[in-house]
Amino acid sequence: MSTEATTGQTEFIVSGKDTWGAFTLWDVCPAPTDPTRRAIVLEEAGVEAFDAFGELFTPSGATAQEALHEILRELRERAGLDHYAMRGGRDLGPTLTSELYGGAGVAAATKDAAFGVAASALPGVPSFHVRGLPDRCAASTRDRVRAGVINSGRRWPMASVWAEVTPLEPDGKGVSVAGASALDLALACSVLVAAGQIPCGCWPDVALIGELGLDGAVRTPKGLAEAAQGAAAQGARAVLVPADAVDDVDLAGVRVIGVASLHEALELLSDERHPLRPTAADAHNPGSGLPARG
Incomplete structure (x- = not known):
């Protein structure tokens, strides 16, 4: 990220x-x-x-x-x-040199393909826009992500928030209606990093896959196994998936880490627990021998 x-x-x-x-x-x-x-x-x-x-x-x-x-x-x-x-909401005087609002990107995947999810928090009227999703599911995705963030004890950024979903392969498939919910976890985490609410731990080889419930729980999306395989094919060394579905994902050489909620995922991305540090509780394949990043 x-x-x-x-x-x-x-x-x-x-x-x-x-x-x-x-x-x-x-x-x-x-x-x-x-x-x-x-x-x-x-x-x-x-x-x-x-x-x-x-x-x-x-x-x-x-x-x-x-x-x-x-x-x-x-x-x-x-x-x-x-x-x-x-x-405005903040004093952005002409001598300011640091960025008060930022952007973030994270890897994700659906049953269709692997994707990059990028988010930016910009000064302005609070709003939330997502590009790259089918029109039929864009509104429900925004509702799940916003509610999941708030009900996880986090503050939704008082900013103009823009997120964009793009295929990682040049000619990759777009997001389908059936697979779109798998991007919820990645969208929520990237928005909070862009808004500066969690540290920007840089893990470009960790992919986030999961649907968010309105209460912030991470639920299993359709085609989870295919999504995890797509993320691994794009170079992911670890994938975060719903805790209830860890046993359904088997990837050689890739750590599969279960998270039950957005709060738990944010703990990992906040460096309170490290997503590439082998632990018996989180790893489906702890013998992968992947080194910790630090």
């Missing part, structure tokens, strides 16, 4: 109000890459900003913070001022 910023330039849609000497941030989100969708979002956001006596900007940057600094530079030039503050 990693919180490194994505390289390259991304266009952001930013709304807020210029109060002469300060800019009050209302919302910021990545602009859709599809031209038609981008035009629709810009029109809707523009109307809302105009009705509230605000403005809409479309800066570009490697991160949301870079894009916001570009707006501050433009406002300083427009006003002829040396300093311009930014207000």
